[in-house]
Amino acid sequence: MLNKRSTNGVVVQKNISWIALSLLILVSGISAMTNEINVYSHRHYDSDRILFSRFTKETGIKINVIKGSADQLIQRLISEGKNSPADVLLTVDSGRLYRAKEAGILQPVESNILKRNVPEVMRDPEGFWYGMTVRARVIVYSKERVKPAELSTYEDLAKPYWKGRIVARSSSNIYNQSLMASIIAANGSDKALVWAQGVRENMARAPRGSDRDQARAVASGLADVAIMNTYYLGILANSSDVADREVAKKVDVFFPNQNGRGAHINVSGGGITASSKNKNSAIKFLEFLTSEKSQKTFANVNYEYPLKIETNRSKLLNSWGSFKADTMNLSILGTKNLEAVKLFDIAGWE
Known part of the structure; x- marks a missing residue:
């Protein structure tokens, strides 16, 4: 109990402090x-x-x-x-x-x-x-306008052939930063910068939106290919929104770099x-x-x-085919994150 005979508040304050400490200990130990x-x-x-x-x-x-x-x-x-x-x-x-x-x-x-x-x-x-x-970060492409044989690697997306045909989200997104980090680890900083500049120049619009928005842009005809994570396409394919299910029907998955290091995963x-x-x-x-x-x-x-x-054993995931995954230890993506952010900034990839 608080000492009600105290006139200067010192004893009261001391007791309040003990009560607060006791409550803190109780809360910390309750789990x-x-x-x-x-x-x-x-x-x-x-x-x-x-x-x-x-x-x-x-x-x-x-x-x-x-x-x-x-x-x-x-x-x-x-x-x-x-x-x-x-x-x-x-x-x-x-x-x-x-x-x-x-x-x-x-x-x-x-x-x-x-x-x-x-x-x-x-x-x-x-x-x-x-x-x-x-999650695999892959190339999602229009079934109408792109043949799988036209696709090969992440690096290939920087070539003039894809001018005005690519959509991707902002470089502030951690998924893109980790993809960039994997390219730095695989090819070195100089080549990674050239890649980022090339892809940015090939974009059909400024980077924006979510991964699902990139698939929607391809399905609508705004672009032909997008960089995105596979599981977002699964979400679209099983959406309660009919329009999103239609988006999933119009695009397909391509796993890049299958003759090299393998597709980037996280x-x-x-x-x-x-x-x-x-x-x-x-x-x-x-x-x-x-x-x-x-x-x-x-x-x-x-x-x-x-x-x-x-x-x-997922039927949907198997429908996209088997693939070779990059075997880089994923902790490396963290160590190269700051460099990836800097190179994106230099490349003008917003």
Whole structure:
């Protein structure tokens, strides 16, 4: 109780401070006491809701989800520091996972199950983050105006042949930054800059919109090819909007660089936060998401490739054909992100 005999407020203030401290300790420990984990997630898909519910049913561990953009969640974790209630960070693109690691908000994890479930190239070499699903960044083309034989590599899109025929989103988008980072790693900075300049010159309009907007532009006849992630085409093909389903029917997928390094891939993934009070449960959660059963759900519900791409059984994904994926360790995309941004700026790719 507060000391009501105090006339100067000192004792009252001291008791209030003790009460506040006690509440902080209580809030920090409540997840552990109630067998819960707090997940900060940039993902917003039906597949995740299905799997989170399944995980709770199978393990008894409740999941509290806090959603936001990747940048918002990373900044929030930085601001909260060691007092953050978060146990897991889920986001998309290894470039963002690299940022989280560099910001010091993730901790390394040793798990034989995660090592078995997640191919080496799709996880941080030091165990700070692990891939969860795979996306391929491909060329989507008009079935009416482009023949597959006309397509070959990402590099080929910079040639004059494609003048006025390409659409792509802004260079501020992490997906394009990671693609550019992969080209820097494969070909060097000088050639990567020439590529970015060539593709920008070949665009039918200034970069804008989402990946789905690029497919819509191709279907409408504004452009002939687009650079985009495969799973967005799956979303269009299964949309409740008839117009979007028509868009999907008018375009098809081409996997570039099949005679070389392979198509550029990236992951959505997660890591255990540095502040986690429920590390064991959080690890169990990541192990569950990377399991074979969960991988099938991601593929069938959200049209993302499983971590072991060759095990894919999704009818839609298989309709696009099998492909050779680039085997570059995805952590490299994070290390070259700043250079990619700089080269895009020099190239005039807005």
